[in-house]
Amino acid sequence: MKIGHLTLKVFALIILNDLGDTIAQALMKKGLALTGITQVTMSNLAEFVSKGVSSPLLWLGILIYALNFFVWIVILYKIDISIAMPVGSFCYIFVPITAIVFFHERIDPLRWLGIICILLGVHFVSQSKPPDPSGGPGCD
Amino acid sequence: MINILLLVLLAEILTAAGQIFLKTAANDLESHDLKRIGAHVNFLLDVFSKPALWTGFAFMSLGLVAWLFALAQGDLSLVFSLGSSQYVIILFLAHFILGEKIDRMKVLGTFLVVLGITFIAMSH
Numbered sequence: 001m002k003i004g005h006l007t008l009k010v011f012a013l014i015i016l017n018d019l020g021d022t023i024a025q026a027l028m029k030k031g032l033a034l035t036g037i038t039q040v041t042m043s044n045l046a047e048f049v050s051k052g053v054s055s056p057l058l059w060l061g062i063l064i065y066a067l068n069f070f071v072w073i074v075i076l077y078k079i080d081i082s083i084a085m086p087v088g089s090f091c092y093i094f095v096p097i098t099a100i101v102f103f104h105e106r107i108d109p110l111r112w113l114g115i116i117c118i119l120l121g122v123h124f125v126s127q128s129k130p131p132d133p134s135g136g137p138g139c140d
Numbered sequence: 141m142i143n144i145l146l147l148v149l150l151a152e153i154l155t156a157a158g159q160i161f162l163k164t165a166a167n168d169l170e171s172h173d174l175k176r177i178g179a180h181v182n183f184l185l186d187v188f189s190k191p192a193l194w195t196g197f198a199f200m201s202l203g204l205v206a207w208l209f210a211l212a213q214g215d216l217s218l219v220f221s222l223g224s225s226q227y228v229i230i231l232f233l234a235h236f237i238l239g240e241k242i243d244r245m246k247v248l249g250t251f252l253v254v255l256g257i258t259f260i261a262m263s264h
Binding site: 048099128 | 204208209211212213215216217218220221224227231243244245246248249250251252253254255256257258259260262263264
């Protein structure tokens with residue numbers, strides 16, 4: 001186990017990671033939306049792929065997504081996953097808010113209820129006991 | 141909806157498989173004292189020499205492609221929320237492949253995530 005203190009610096013890093021993920025997903029969604037294709041079929045597959053790979057917004061989203069992955073590794077190096085994961089799940093709130101504000105999506109109460117269940121679920125999964133120190137898989 | 145849900149599940153299975161390979165690579169690392177000067181270079185050389193790491197990246201890239209097909213066809217709030225299925229998939233893979241233990245907390249948490257995904261799949 002790592003030392004479990006959530007310093008302000010690490011907390012800020014995790015929030016930055018959540019925001020990075022949110023921005024990456026929004027850019028990817030925007031890039032894909034600009035292809036004008038909302039239903040991919042065999043007949044428009046080639047058009048979808050060619051428009052997708054030539055979308056700068058999509059590539060920027062993928063770049064931020066990839067960079068964010070390395071930030072997450074750094075976070076896990078600094079702090080235990082049982083603390084990182086609940087803070088890291090804030091993106092399940094940030095992304096729907098982004099969807100409402102920038103993509104004018106409507107989220108019905110049932111979807112909010114689902115999101116709350118997911119947040120609680122992530123919390124419980126991360127709070128389970130760490131593997132025993134006798135050297136089972138998952139120990140550092 | 142079924143179409144999008146299946147694409148997200150495919151994406152998350154591929155991503156989770158990628159994570160398992162990354163974890164295998166990480167478990168396989170020699171111990172490095174990163175406080176020593178120059179140790180980071182050796183650490184990175186060790187990390188990038190693991191074939192499991194590259195296999196993991198390959199799986200995650202395929203997972204991203206499936207994810208993009210889902211994201212193109214569904215609402216951002218829908219697809220992203222369904223993506224939480226990765227917690228469930230990783231739990232199973234970690235148990236059956238890496239032999240990690242599943243305790244009550246994990247079962248409860250996984251149940252809540254599945255419940256949440258079910259609500260979201262039923263929502264409009």
